[in-house]
Amino acid sequence: MTYREELFRAMDVLAQDDRTLFLGQCVVNSGTFMYHTLKNIPLTKRIEMPVIEDTQMGISIGLALAGYVPVSVYPRMDFLICATNQLANHLDKIAEMSSGQFNPKVIVRSAVGSTNPLFPGPQHCNDYCDSLRSSLRNVDVVQLREAAQIVPAYRQALDSPRSTVVIEYPDLYDSS
Amino acid sequence: MDKMDKQRLIDYEDSIVAAFNRREIASPIHFSGGNEEQLIGIFRQIRPQDWVFATYRSHYHALLKGVPEEWLTEWIRDNKSIHLMSKEYRIVTSAIVGGHLPQAVGMAMAIKLKGLDERVWAFCGDMAAETGTFHECHKYATRQGLPVTFVVEDNGVSTNTPTQDTWGRQCAGSDNVVRYSYQRVHPHYGTKENPWNRGEERKAGAF
Numbered sequence: 310m311t312y313r314e315e316l317f318r319a320m321d322v323l324a325q326d327d328r329t330l331f332l333g334q335c336v337v338n339s340g341t342f343m344y345h346t347l348k349n350i351p352l353t354k355r356i357e358m359p360v361i362e363d364t365q366m367g368i369s370i371g372l373a374l375a376g377y378v379p380v381s382v383y384p385r386m387d388f389l390i391c392a393t394n395q396l397a398n399h400l401d402k403i404a405e406m407s408s409g410q411f412n413p414k415v416i417v418r419s420a421v422g423s424t425n426p427l428f429p430g431p432q433h434c435n436d437y438c439d440s441l442r443s444s445l446r447n448v449d450v451v452q453l454r455e456a457a458q459i460v461p462a463y464r465q466a467l468d469s470p471r472s473t474v475v476i477e478y479p480d481l482y483d484s485s
Numbered sequence: 486m487d488k489m490d491k492q493r494l495i496d497y498e499d500s501i502v503a504a505f506n507r508r509e510i511a512s513p514i515h516f517s518g519g520n521e522e523q524l525i526g527i528f529r530q531i532r533p534q535d536w537v538f539a540t541y542r543s544h545y546h547a548l549l550k551g552v553p554e555e556w557l558t559e560w561i562r563d564n565k566s567i568h569l570m571s572k573e574y575r576i577v578t579s580a581i582v583g584g585h586l587p588q589a590v591g592m593a594m595a596i597k598l599k600g601l602d603e604r605v606w607a608f609c610g611d612m613a614a615e616t617g618t619f620h621e622c623h624k625y626a627t628r629q630g631l632p633v634t635f636v637v638e639d640n641g642v643s644t645n646t647p648t649q650d651t652w653g654r655q656c657a658g659s660d661n662v663v664r665y666s667y668q669r670v671h672p673h674y675g676t677k678e679n680p681w682n683r684g685e686e687r688k689a690g691a692f
Contacts, residue, residue: 370588394581
């Protein structure tokens with residue numbers, strides 16, 4: 310199966326869990342490549358958000374504190390780093406801050422923007438995985454380099470007690 | 486829980502002040518004081534099933550939510566005053582200015598989605614109330630009809646920075662914003678006939 314087909318399967322796996330909600334820009338309305346991998350998911354599980362990256366991450370944490378497993382969607386890592394306050398200062402630290410009373414789990418779905426066939430410039434195709442890893446001690450960062458990784462990685466993110474940032478590579482969408 | 490009145494709040498905070506001054510607590514603490522009556526009035530509306538999202542200055546909030554003094558004292562003496570958390574009493578705080586506000590909105594969203602008889606109370610200082618985060622949270626929660634009340638605790642300063650002086654006191658009005666409306670011709674990315682189409686996403690017009 311192709312990378313793209315595995316992403317469809319992975320999203321279906323996530324959607325089958327009653328706890329999950331998908332939120333972000335272009336999860337209900339088209340406009341980014343990720344939208345197409347979500348369009349089979351019931352609308353009741355999708356929440357279209359304004360462009361408020363850090364606030365979206367905080368809202369995701371709040372939902373997680375209430376028992377949901379939010380799948381918080383950021384179409385590019387360049388946009389995800391706008392949410393670093395909630396990601397590094399809060400999602401990564403709340404279990405420590407609360408002495409384990411709260412352990413909000415969020416699955417962050419993002420991607421390194423494609424550079425082919427169009428080069429999108431310096432703000433749309435960066436891979437910040439290494440810098441994220443160095444900033445996060447309780448949140449896992451997983452890079453999806455091959456199609457075969459995709460479903461197991463999202464299953465692991467769903468089953469893990471920890472939050473996970475999952476990074477996709479749209480340049481690989483047609484690979485298998 | 487015994488009724489927590491003004492003098493009891495003051496006495497409690499004074500006991501922590503004394504412990505801090507004896508160097509028995511080796512962590513930063515932000516003490517409350519002077520806002521007892523206001524908080525007692527607000528907390529009359531806050532029920533046990535409601536959630537409180539507060540700041541790094543939250544001893545009074547915890548006591549008024551019902552947290553036992555002994556538990557709170559142990560938490561503070563464990564150097565955790567600035568991130569006071571209680572799952573049992575439904576208290577979440579952050580030591581980052583405004584950091585708890587989006588989380589409060591998320592909790593309120595969950596309450597609405599689940600149809601619960603609960604409410605979120607989100608406390609913040611006057612500088613936090615001027616931040617973009619506050620405005621995003623307030624606008625989103627209000628327009629989405631989420632069960633959250635924002636409480637701005639205005640002492641005029643953030644650390645020692647005078648909040649309104651830093652923002653400027655001159656009322657600029659809205660004559661320095663120009664806005665125009667238009668109907669877009671092209672899709673968000675490229676063109677309808679995008680010659681660079683490749684794969685089903687782009688054929689479907691997503692780019």
